[in-house]
Amino acid sequence: MITLKEMITPIPYQIKEDTTLKEALNIMKEEKYGLLPVVNEARKLVGVFTRSRLFQMVKLEKSLTTPIKDFVKRDVNSLKEDTPFKELQEIVRNSSVGTGVVVDAENRVVGLFTKADMVMGLLNVTRTLNLKQSLQTAMDHAYDGILLADETQTIQMVSPSLLELFNMDYQDVLHKKTNQVFPHFQISKIYESEEADISDFHEINGIKYIIHRIPVKQEGRVVGAIVKIMYRQLNEVNELFKRLQKAENKASFYHTELKKSENAKFTWDHIISEHTVMEKIKKSAAKAAKGRSTILIRGESGTGKELFAHAAHNSSARKDGKFVVVNCAAIPEDLLESEFFGYEDGAFTGARSRGKIGKFDLANGGSLFLDEIGDMSLNLQAKLLRVLQEREFYRVGGTKRIQVDVRIIAATNRNLEEMVKEGTFREDLYYRLNVISLFIPPLRERMMDIQVLSEKIMSELNRVIGTSITGFEPRAKQILMSYHWPGNVRELRNVMERAMTFAEHGKIKVEDLPDYMLGSNHVLVDETAVTQEESMVESAERVAIETALTKTKGNKAKAAKMLGISRSSLYDKLRKYQLNEK
Structure with a gap:
């Protein structure tokens, strides 16, 4: 609320009892004041000199050099500068005096206050309130x-x-x-x-x-x-810049993209997890990457096997060499051999006139990532085994031996042991590949990673698809956390992209999620169920933390390891459940 101090009229002149009639007359004429406060040497109020007292001196034919002392009005009611606004309204309403003198706590004059000042103050208050309400309405929308x-x-x-x-x-x-x-x-x-x-x-x-x-x-x-x-909608501006950049640097752009396709893009930092098993696998993979042995990465589709392959190459002694990817399931079987080993001029109908080098040639001195190796034919398995053993091969239609130095990183979601028993995968190749084997657990076995992964994916997708999503509404998050994720991290990313595209507000709602997730048995029916489920989860989580702390005798590092979470996550949960005294 506006204060009296904000409404007063400041006065540049403060007259004293020895001020002359001429001086007082000039001030009143120049400033248009109806009265002037009279102060002592300490600037404290002793009275006022009014226009009527001035007229009285003139009527008595006092000279212009006469001091005003004998004509000062002494019985004056002043206003304190901290007078509340409501009290001020009442004073003005009941007062017959048009102007009041405002003083501070020590009775020193700080200004004049008129009814006009009061009216303007009320107008300003009304305008301020209306303006603030209008501003708030505009800002809310x-x-x-x-x-x-x-x-x-x-x-x-x-x-x-x-x-x-x-x-x-x-x-x-x-x-x-x-x-x-x-x-x-x-x-x-x-x-x-x-x-x-x-x-x-x-x-x-x-x-x-x-x-x-x-x-x-x-x-x-x-x-x-x-x-x-x-x-x-800044993504539209970004897209404009991107198109302009592509138009101006087309040749450079495609050259850069070609180089990227032969380079590993990910490191261990890109593999996000708070699960202890995943952390152990990352450490084992990092150690294995420093050697020369073949690495076999196993796990369900969508668990992130390719990320491990990229990271292994980037942390190996071959990181400056090329990282070449072959998806054995995506290339037709009759073209796989030429893709692997290349071919000579005229090797077959439709072949290029100058021949073509294969993936082994490209990866020489670097790493060759064979994704979905379980889908390779027995015939090609035999040729691959020979390259791994002898580190040389022949191009299709060629007679010259090609020497190569390639590190193989393979991945599959197939059960190779069963395939060996069934005769669909060579046993000798299996043992050649299975020197160092890493198994990536599915997402349903590390549900605690959903939170951290969804946050990371949301941040990436906001940048890529130009959305402005900041999180999940409670029911949508509950569905996300309770779904069984058969497609693992890849499915999580697809669901996130779909939901963020459909979300009309800052947070993802239930209706933004795919219908097949809403029909899952894991989905809770109403808000009450969500609250009850959350309470049960929190209760179970609290008990688990208390048990771990008891078993480790309060050692938080060991407790975090036992719970399968990071130490920072444990500290967050200790604060949440107020268990810091444990």
Whole structure:
């Protein structure tokens, strides 16, 4: 609410008892005051000199050099500067005096207060309230994020869309300094420069945004700031830049893409998991990668076997060599041999006139990743075995031996042991490949990874498909956490992409998920069931943590290992269940 101090009329002159009639007359004429406060040497109020007292001196034909001392009105009611607004309204309503003197706690004069000041103050209050209500309504429905700060760089208003983008609540932001809450906004810059500006692209959870900083000026000085966060549909701008870049650098672009296809793109950091088994597998794979032995990666489709292959190459002594991928299930059987070993000029009808080098040639000095090796024909298995044993081969239609130095990394989702028994996979090749074997567990056996994987995928997809999704609504998250994921991480990514594409708001809802997930037996029926299920899960989780701490005698590192979670995750759960004293 507006204060009396904000409504008073400041006075540049304070007269004393020895002030002359001429001086008082000139001040009243120049400033248009109806009265002048009279103060002593300590600037404290002793009375007022009014226009009627001035007329009285003139009528008595007092000279212009006469001091006003004998004509000062002493019985004066002053107003304290901290007078409440409602009390002030009552005083003005019942007072016959048009002007009052405002003093501070020590009776020193700070200004004059008129009924006109009161009327203007009321108007300003009404305007301020209406303006604030209008602003709040506009901000509640703003498409972009908006923040308003006052002269002291304190946040006074913020839009829901901005809070949603940064996953914050009103209490985290309101009435706090801008640089404390949003230091990267650099709002203080415009208080100094007094000029509006726009930032470069920033990113949060894969969502790109731009900061538009605008100073609010009054009488030539900055009294506040408006910050606009533009983040919706920026993907269209990005696409424009991408098309322009492709048009200008087409040759360079395709050359770069070709080089990328022969390079490993992932490292161990790209394999996200909080499960102890996965961490052990990563450590074993990293050790194996440093040697020369063949690595066989096994696991269901979609578990991330190719990521392990990329990471193994990137952490090996061959990381500067090429990483060539062959999907044995995707290439027709009659073309597999020429793809592997290449062919000579005129080797068969339709062959290139100058022949073609094969994948083994390309991977020489590097790694060859044979994905879905369980789908390779017996005939090609025999030729592959010979290359692995002798490190040489013949091109199709050729007679010259080609020497190669290639490290084989293979992957399959098939049961090779059963295939060996059935005679569909060579036993000698199986033992040649199965020197170092890694089994990647399915997602349903490491459900705790769904949370961290979904967050990582959401961040990546926001960047790739241009969405602005910040999370899941509770029921949608419950479905995600209870689904059995037969397609593993690949299916999780596909579901996330579909849901983020259909989501119309900042969070994924149940209706954004595929119908086949909603029909699952794992889906909860209503909000009550969700709450009950969450309570049961939390209760079970708490008991498990307490048991682990008891068995490890309070050793948190060992407890985290026993629970199959990281130490940081354990500390988060200890805080959640208030078990820090354990």
